[in-house]
Every structure is written in structure tokens, then in C-alpha cells.
Amino acid sequence: MQALTCDWGTMHLRADGGAEEGTTLVFINSLGTDLRMWDEVVARLPEGWSSLRMDKRGHGLSETAPEGYGIPDLAGDVLAAMDHAGIGRAVIVGCSIGGLIAQHVALMAPERVAGLVLSNTAPMLGAAEGWHARIDGVRANGMAAMAEGILPRWFGPRMLARPEAALWRTLLARTDREGYIATCAAIAGTDITDRLGEIARPALVIGGKHDLATPPDVVEKLARALPRADLVMFGDTGHLPAIEAPADFTAALVTFVERINS
Numbered sequence: 284m285q286a287l288t289c290d291w292g293t294m295h296l297r298a299d300g301g302a303e304e305g306t307t308l309v310f311i312n313s314l315g316t317d318l319r320m321w322d323e324v325v326a327r328l329p330e331g332w333s334s335l336r337m338d339k340r341g342h343g344l345s346e347t348a349p350e351g352y353g354i355p356d357l358a359g360d361v362l363a364a365m366d367h368a369g370i371g372r373a374v375i376v377g378c379s380i381g382g383l384i385a386q387h388v389a390l391m392a393p394e395r396v397a398g399l400v401l402s403n404t405a406p407m408l409g410a411a412e413g414w415h416a417r418i419d420g421v422r423a424n425g426m427a428a429m430a431e432g433i434l435p436r437w438f439g440p441r442m443l444a445r446p447e448a449a450l451w452r453t454l455l456a457r458t459d460r461e462g463y464i465a466t467c468a469a470i471a472g473t474d475i476t477d478r479l480g481e482i483a484r485p486a487l488v489i490g491g492k493h494d495l496a497t498p499p500d501v502v503e504k505l506a507r508a509l510p511r512a513d514l515v516m517f518g519d520t521g522h523l524p525a526i527e528a529p530a531d532f533t534a535a536l537v538t539f540v541e542r543i544n545s
């Protein structure tokens with residue numbers, strides 16, 4: 284566990300592995316989860332690879348920042364975490380808002396990005412009105428009341444039937460309300476569709492047939508708009524394949540990274 288003091292508060296980081304010259308991956312979490320969402324992926328990485336994970340503002344063990352920041356600020360946090368860990372360049376892996384942040388990192392600092400793994404994401408994550416309605420719902424009812432309705436957007440039917448789904452619902456229900464609201468507001472104000480052509484790094488775009496938050500057509504559109512992207516569409520997962528099918532997710536990631544490394 285590491286703590287990085289930022290101008291908005293303290294950010295929780297975790298570094299694993301640590302080979303001097305090996306492949307380095309930086310993982311960025313989705314909304315309402317924390318860095319544990321990558322546990323089963325990191326555990327499967329090839330020997331010699333290293334990784335850095337972090338909890339966004341208002342998530343996991345990181346402190347909450349006042350509302351008013353945007354996705355570029357969250358991308359700045361990723362770059363600050365990389366600086367802190369001494370990582371010059373890495374493959375950036377992001378899920379959902381994490382993928383949106385990863386796209387921003389690639390626009391802001393392409394020299395720091397060896398490749399992108401964009402899981403279940405898009406340049407705009409749904410209409411702003413939907414996010415404002417969610418913010419209103421959280422303000423009125425709290426996180427626990429919202430969590431039950433959000434879970435089917437996270438997981439496909441197979442994962443929803445597993446007892447572990449309840450653990451992720453608990454994590455969501457316990458997410459700091461103000462941190463969650465501020466992050467929803469950051470998503471609501473973001474659309475970089477017009478800039479996708481500028482992202483010249485090789486990318487692997489991952490989707491899931493049961494994803495209700497970024498459905499297959501949205502993810503396919505992202506893959507088509509990026510200059511150098513491959514697409515993998517899982518048949519049995521929803522929005523969070525790193526949790527639902529970590530072995531398949533890791534296999535796709537490793538195949539991609541080995542190809543861009545060769």
C-alpha cells in the first residue's frame with residue numbers, strides 16, 4: 284500500500300511485481316469500485332510484469348475531493364501516480380470511466396503510453412441527463428438504495444447469480460456519496476468523440492454481449508474510431524469482465540501486450 288499526497292487529498296496506490304525492465308501495466312478502476320477489481324487479473328500476469336493500481340478520488344481508500352473536477356484531472360492523477368512510482372511509460376488498462384481516463388492520458392501524454400486496453404468504455408459514457416438523474420437519486424436516497432438497481436448494469440446474468448455479486452454491491456453501497464456524485468458529474472461533462480483520431484497508440488478494445496452500460500455497438504464504434512484498435516467481444520460478460528471472467532480478460536490482455544512488445 285502506498286499513499287500519495289495530492290493537492291486534493293491523499294491517493295491510495297498499490298504496486299505489484301517490480302522487475303526493472305519488464306512490462307508495466309497501469310490499471311484504472313470503474314465508477315463505484317476500487318483497485319480490488321483487478322486482483323484476479325494482476326494475480327494472473329506473467330512473471331516479471333509489474334503493475335500499478337490506484338483508487339480514484341472518493342473511491343476505495345483515497346480521500347474525497349470537492350466536486351468540480353473533470354476527467355482530465357483524473358488523468359492527471361494517473362500521471363502523478365506513475366511519476367510517484369517511477370514509471371515513465373506503461374500499458375494503460377482502464378475499465379468504463381477508467382477507460383475514459385485512459386483515453387485522456389493518451390491525449391495528454393502519448394509518450395507515457397505504450398498501448399491502451401480499453402475495457403467496456405467509450406469517449407462519452409451515456410447522456411448527461413442520465414448522470415444528472417443518477418446524482419439526484421443518490422442525493423435523495425443514498426448509495427445503498429441505488430446499488431441494487433446499478434448492479435445489473437455491472438454484471439451479466441452469470442455473475443449476478445454468484446454470491447460474489449453481493450460483495451461488489453456492498454462495496455458500491457459503501458462508496459463515499461460525495462465522491463461518487465463528483466465522479467458522476469465528471470463523466471456527465473465529457474465527450475471526446477471528435478478527438479479519437481488523435482489517439483495513435485495501439486489499443487485493445489474489450490466489450491461484453493451482456494453489457495447494459497456500454498453495449499456492444501458502443502464499444503464496436505470506439506474500436507472503429509481509433510486508428511489502431513483490435514476488438515475482443517466476450518459472449519458471457521457484462522460491464523466488468525476483469526471481475527466476471529478474469530482468466531479470459533488476462534489472456535486477451537497478455538496476447539495484446541506481447542504483440543505490441545514484439
Ligand SMILES: O=C(O)CC1=CCC(=O)O1
Pocket residue numbers: 312313314315378379380381408433436437496522
Ligand atoms: O454504474 C454504471 O452505470 C456503470 C459505469 C458507468 C461508468 C462506470 O465507470 O461504470
